Amino acid sequence: MAPVHPLLWRSFRVFQVYGANTDVGKTVFTTTLCRAARLMWGREHTAFLKPVSTGPEDEADDLCNHVERHAPGVLRRTLLQYDLAMSPHAAAKGKSVPSDVDLLSKVHQFASRMAARGPGWLFVETAGGVHSPGPSGTTQADLYAALRCPVVLVADSKLGGISLTISAFESLKIRGYDVETILVFRDDKYDNEQYLKDYFTGHHGIAVASLPAPPPKTDIGADTEIMSQYYEEESESTATRRILEHLDRRHRARIDRLDSMCGDAYKQIWYPFTQHKLNSPDNIVVIDSARGDFFQTLVSKPGATSINQPALQPSFDGSASWWTQGLGHGNPSLTMSAAYAAGRYGHVMFAGAIHEPALALAQTLLHSMKSSRLTRVFYSDNGSTGVEVAVKMALRAARLRYGWAAGTDIGIIGLKGGYHGDTIGAMDCAEPSTYNEKIEWYNGRGIWYDYPSVKCVRGQWAIEMPGALKADLGDDQVFESLSDVFDLDARRSKHKHRAYEKYIERTLSNHLGNGRKFGALLMEPVVVGAGGMELVDPLFQRALVDVVRRSAKLFDARHRHRPGNSDPASWSGLPVIFDEVFTGLYRLGRFTASSFLGTEADVSVHAKLLTGGLVPLSTTLASESIFKAFESDDKADALLHGHSYTAHPVGCQVALESMRQMQAMEGRGEWDWAKESDWSGCLGGRARVAKAELWSIWPWDLLDWVSNQIQCVAGTWALGSILAIHMKAADGTGYKSNAALKLQSFLHDGDRDGNASTSSSTRWNVHSRVLGNVLYIMGSQKTTQDDVAEIARLVQRALVAH
Known part of the structure; x- marks a missing residue:
């Protein structure tokens, strides 16, 4: 496993020097x-x-020699040198090219060795x-972003340099870099210096400092002497001292802020799903940044025994940030989509308009x-409101068809x-539970079927029947493969569904016979x-669907037949709502989770992966027959539901890019490594894998x-x-159980001692969530095979130690 490690130590300051262009004086400023x-x-x-570095090898030597000559005592290194004087990607053609992760690992290794020497600086x-x-x-802006180095940006003092510098700054800013200062050579001809000072100080609060331009080049001997004098003067100048003092203050401020965040948050934040009486500052995870599948989290708290210990470590985002993360944190394409829509629209009202x-x-x-039913899209803000919209749609349609009174x-x-x-x-659509039973306004409105669940036990796939229902549903069943479980056509051909249907129909008839009325079937597919x-x-x-x-006659006591019921795209019995907020959009390996059931929804709700984990947005898709239930000459009969940020352009644009990326990944076969991995014992061979289209990254x-x-393990x-x-x-299953906390704690402690491929200076962990006695780990749609393999080893170590 090779997560990218940020470069942050408490007393060792690391800054990355970027240039607005080539030949702007990066090396002069850095020296x-x-x-x-x-x-x-x-x-x-x-x-x-x-x-x-690119160019002849002696030029790389000259670079290091230049630093050594003019900044004696400074440790220096060039990691990769390509002999052609062109862009590194072109110079590297035909040569050994390290992966981005390998290159960043080499940078981290060098920085770690320098930090181990004690307090200091690295540029x-x-x-x-x-x-x-x-x-x-x-590009470098994307390549180095995960290192989380604060930036010294060297501006272009030449003609056109103002535009280049501002563009370079915006490219860095949009990728999450902290530009701490901007340096520029003084040039009376173009006066870029003054404009940039006014622009960056006034618009962004970023300090701009200038130094005299170095003398023009003459010959090698004279250049060496002239530059030595230049460096001697400028390294002791007030301007240079102020630059370093500013950078030192910014470094210390960053550390101090990270150290204080837990305590401040504990006093000032009201966390979701948290019993604060059981909470403490030590339980709060400080996330400095996130990139790909990893958070960068604080590990060195005040009082740390070693100032050389890294202050941050990678933490695998094992809950996919509450199931939203699909395309990696800091995904540049999603970020650009958001910026484009924000710049073009901001937010515009949606009722009676379109963008x-x-x-x-x-x-x-x-x-x-690819649904024969769904024809309309309603926008809302999040999954919960999307479900409320779906329920409003379905209940209205059922009430009108069956002639029930409004109340x-x-x-x-x-x-x-x-x-x-x-x-x-949305809470009223769920049975009483830890989530809702103490909510003052909760009024559960429905019936909730217990169901058979599927687990892998002792290497076989078991369908476990609820104990109280075994008389109705039969005993537990065992399958050799998950493919067999999901082969509904084969199971139905053997009439395996009949016991389910009889139980469902009998239970439903009993409730309807007692005067209950129902307006929708609502469930999460799979x-x-x-x-x-x-x-x-x-x-x-x-079977439930x-x-x-x-069962239209069961729901309509007068057995009325409404016009349009013969339309195959129209709902019958009751509208079926699929809540795919969590399971849809490739979470289970397919665009839609309902496809596993071989049936279609009348109303379908989608969120979370919809925007790849960047911004909130939800969509409720409905059939035309549901839509027409709200058509009337009376405005009060409309679906009177909306939000100030309905269909906000930023969310819609990001969702478009998110879906484009995931569908392109599927088309390019980027998940083939998971589809073709050895699931033969689980799925019953490659032929069945192809038939059932079941696969997992695990x-x-x-x-x-x-x-x-x-x-x-159950x-x-x-x-x-x-x-x-x-x-x-032992304390029972369910949300209140603590059975999974020990496993969660082991994963949180992570790879403390390192393993064959890592050292203690490159430790990492897994940030995971539990649901009572269940611990789950969720990758993104970009999680790599190497990362999965390393997490699998950590899970095995955790269970051995359990």
């Missing part, structure tokens, strides 16, 4: 700062690093301009769903443990998420091993990017 740091902090050490000089490509072709991102997103969603008490049909959000209406990360037997969910759809050998840890499963481990629980 001046190195020399001045040696003079001002004489007891500390100073280092210079050039990760990538990392980039090559060319901000977007000059690295050896792999990734391109909203229309394009609606059209893309409807096309990608009729109408409930919903769902699954036990189903969770659809924390707004009052996986019940917050209700315990349960993999539901898909045949049971299919089928029974509800063919390897079968991990599931097989975990499922055999029967002393502590079962496990994996699908798409989700791995769920159900721990045996």
Whole structure:
């Protein structure tokens, strides 16, 4: 595993020197700062690093010799040298090209060695301009972002330099860099210096400092003497001293802020899903930044025994940031999409209007769903409100078709443990539980079926029946492969669904016979998420849909037949709502989770992965028959629901880019490594894999091993990017159980001592969440095979130590 490690130590200051363009004086400024740091902090050490250099090898030597000659005592290194004087990506052609992660690892290793010497300075000089490509072709602005180095930006003092400098700054800013100061050579001809000072100080509060331009080049001997005099003067100048003092203050302020955040947050923040009486500052994780699948989290608290210990470490985002993260933190394409929409629109009101991102997103969603029913898209802010919209739609349609009065008490049909959000209406669609039973306005409106769940136990796939229902549903069933579980056609051909349907129909008839009325079936396809990360037997969910759809006479006591019911795209029985907020959009390996059930929704809700984890947005998709239930000459009959930020352009544009990226990844086969991995024991061979289209990033050998840890594990499963481990629980299953906390704690402690591929200076951990006795780990759609393999090893170590 090779997570990128940020470069932050408590008493070792690291700054990255970027240039607005080539030939703007990066090396001159960096050498001046190195020399001045040696003079001002004489007891500390100073280092210079050039990760990538191009041109003849003697030029790289000249660079290091230049620093050594004019800043004696400074440690210096060039990591990669390509002999052609051109962009690194072109110079590296035909040569050995390290991956971006390998290059960043080399940078971290050098910085770690320097930090181990004690307090000091390191200046990392980039090559060319901000977007000059690295050896792999990734531009430097993206390549080095995960290092989280504060930046010294060297402005261009030449003609056109103002525009280049501002553009370079904006490129860095939009990628999360902290530009601490901007340096520029004085030039009376163009006077870029004064404009940049006014612009950056006035608009961004960033200090701009200037030094005299170095003397023009003459010959080598004279140049050496002239530059020696220049460096001697400028390294002792008031301007240079102020630059370093400013950088030193900014470094100390960053450390102090990180150290104080836990305590301040503990006093001032009201956290979600947190019992604050049981909370403490030590339980709060400080996230300095995030990149890819990793947070960069604080590990060195006040009173740390070693000032040389890294202050930050990578933490794998094991909950995918509450299930939203799909394309990696800091994804540049998503960021640019957000910036584009913010710059073009900001936010514009939506009622009675349309803008391109909203229309394009609606059209893309409807096309990608490949549904014969869904024709309309309603926008809201998050999954919970999206579900409330869906319920409003469905209940109105059912009431009008069956002629119920407006004040009729109408409930919903769902699954036990189903969770659809924390707004009052969404909570009312779930059975009483830890999430809602103490909420003063909660009034559960429905019935909730218990269901068979699927787990891997001792290397086999078991469908576990609820104990109280075994007389109705039969005994537990065992399958050799998950493919067999999801092969609904084969199971239905053997009439395995009939017991389910009889139980569902009998229970439903009993409730209807007691005067209950229901307006919708609402459930999460395949996986019940917050209700315990349960993999539901898909045949049971299919049976539930089928029974509800063919039971119109049960719901309409007068057996009325409304016009249009013969339309195959129209709902029958009750509208079926699929809550795909969590499970949809490739979370389980497919664009839509409902496809596993072989049936379509009348209303479908999507959020979370919709925007790749960047901004909130939810969509509720509905059929035309649902839409027409709100058509009337009376405005009061409309769907009177909306939000100030309905269909906000930033969210819609980001969602478009998110879907574009995920669909392109699927088209390019970027998940083939997971689809083609050895799931043969789990899925029943490659032929069945192709048939069922079941795959997971979590390897079968991990599931097989975990499922055999029967002393502590009740079962496990994996699908798409989700791995769920159900721990045996003496305190009972459910949200209040503490059975998974020990496993969570081990993963949080992480790779303290290092392993074969890492050292203690490059430790990492897994930031995970538990749902009672269940610990789950969720990758993104960009999680790599190497990362999965290393996390799998850590999980195995954790369970051995359990």
